[in-house]
Amino acid sequence: MSYHLETAAQPANLRRVAIDTVSRVEGHGKVTILLDAQNQVRQVRLHIVEFRGFERFIQGRPFWEVPVMVQRLCGICPVSHHLAASKALDQVVGVKHLTPTAEKIRRLMHYGQMLQSHALHFFYLASPDLLFGFDSEASRRNIVGVAAAHPETARRGVLLRKFGQEVIRATAGKRVHGTGSIPGGVNKALTQEERALLLQDIYQIVGWSRDAVQLIKQLHLQNPALYNSFGICRSNTMSLVGQDGGMDFYHGRLRARDGSGGVLFDGVDYRDYSRHIQEEVKPWSYMKFPFFTAFGKKNGWYKVGPLARVQNCDQIPTPLAEAERREFVDYCGGVPSHAPLAYHWTRMIEMLHAAETIKDLLHDDDIVGSDLVRTGERAMEGVGVIEAPRGTLIHHYRVDEDDLVTMCNLIVSTTHNNQAMNEAIRNVARRYLDGREITEGLLNHIEVAIRCFDPCLSCATHALGQMPLAVELLDAGGARVHALARNGDGSIGEAPG
């Protein structure tokens, strides 16, 4: 299935411009743009260039290692993988319901992660474009520039992130790659001291989160023409929703809506994910392209993450964030927004919800409880799904009688957004680059569209490709002495040129 601007008819005659590498995102992505002689855009692709092979090399490991190992998929959202793997392995150890303390510690860990990840993205990665302009001076367009021009904003961003990381440290044992969650529960609750320390700052954190929503709202409302149309990519959306249709990052059932907001499926047990989602492989990216099986490749692609979650759910169960959600929905006129820049507003609403939820959990005595783990009847398979900061995260494992992993399938949040990111950058390329001389600032417009999705590109790839290979022999002066090429079909011959 090939979309408009995905594959140019005659690429050999076109001029190539590359953004290598996309900056201010997690992971490695490269954008290539092919232009014709009139500078019209003929092809735009976001290539995910990483491969590590987690799904394969995790096989053969004892299943209790998995929640610790899979965190190394990503250093920004390791908690997501830690908990998704734990939820899958809860099923393997036969635990249907965690103890109240265990569930709340995991929730606290997860919402702490939401807070720090969203703060990192907004303040450290995205804010330079939003505060200075997409084609502002490149050397200033970073957190250092923000710290110089808006020191209080930068300081708050740092402290919001710090608080989230401290919540993670208290619940997981370390800020990055902790060990607090295990199959069947957790291995540590909060101490009274840890709880008191976090309670000291939480009200300030809620207040600053609320201010962050006002900040992005102001930026959005000051420039509605830009924010409502930049990189528009209308699509279906998907997320987990809680029991009553409310927003829930930790657990729920799958709900999908179409571009107009109508429900496509709802209340789906996520253990059946493979019946609803398939993945397409394209030759030019290591990241796959998921779509809803029932709707086919052309119409079945979808967005996940804050823009999907805030619009997918019926309400947010904390009052300040719920008020912001209503304001956002009213602003959109009761129809779903498909504007990538609206991700920033909805991301800050989620950050506020995370802060409020952390406050509620800190007041709950269960988090200093001592009943941490349950056991049950051993099973051979488990699926764990969670809403990571960037979207729906799916972990699926099979385990044999020797307790070793025999199968691992991961669909990572950013993967779901693969087609949407490509659509967004094609939209931006046509609108801003067509017929014009390409400048660094214009290329940054493409990156701005990608950054809206807060992609986690390390997470999103697991596989690799067989490459054509060219070998050049250069003399000491750099002149080419000889060159051979192994072509894509495996044959070897003289390299051209």
Place this chain on the structure above:
Amino acid sequence: MDAAVHKKVRVATTSLAGCFGCHTSFLDIDERLFDLLELVEFDRTPLTDIKEIGRCDIGIIEGGLCNAENVHVLREFRRQCRILIAIGACAINGGLPAQRNHLSLPLILEEVYHTSVGLANGLIPNDPELPLPLSKVRPLHEVVKVDYFIPGCPPPADAIWKSLMDILGGREPALGHGLIQYD
């Protein structure tokens, strides 16, 4: 303004085949970042929009070598940086991604792109824009000389801070008990 303005130390960072955990741990210096910015300026890093590294005093690299592009970037960093630091398990010994070293690439390729659960089509990505993978994941010091190694997965923020403060202060970096950890 003081005529003899102290020139800032120029620092570049990158993640090769890393998870960004070491960069996250670096940012876990929290507000000390603002103190650091009095002493250093950033060249190419994931946080800035400089795409190609220029001449730098210090280069910090997390992640091991998984593809040809990683090797190219590593060599650029060595060429341009006076001091090169390998940070984290992946850069130092290959780390978790090196778990694939006992497996064959064609095997992994087959499994992930042909027989995996839920695939609509089976085909192995092979566009020339994708970097050539290495048959084995390697650590940095097998390709270039590395000046310092900060261990951990990731190293604690305090270890990164201590190392930087030592180097910026003209001292040989030393991590004491509590700052050297491997997990």
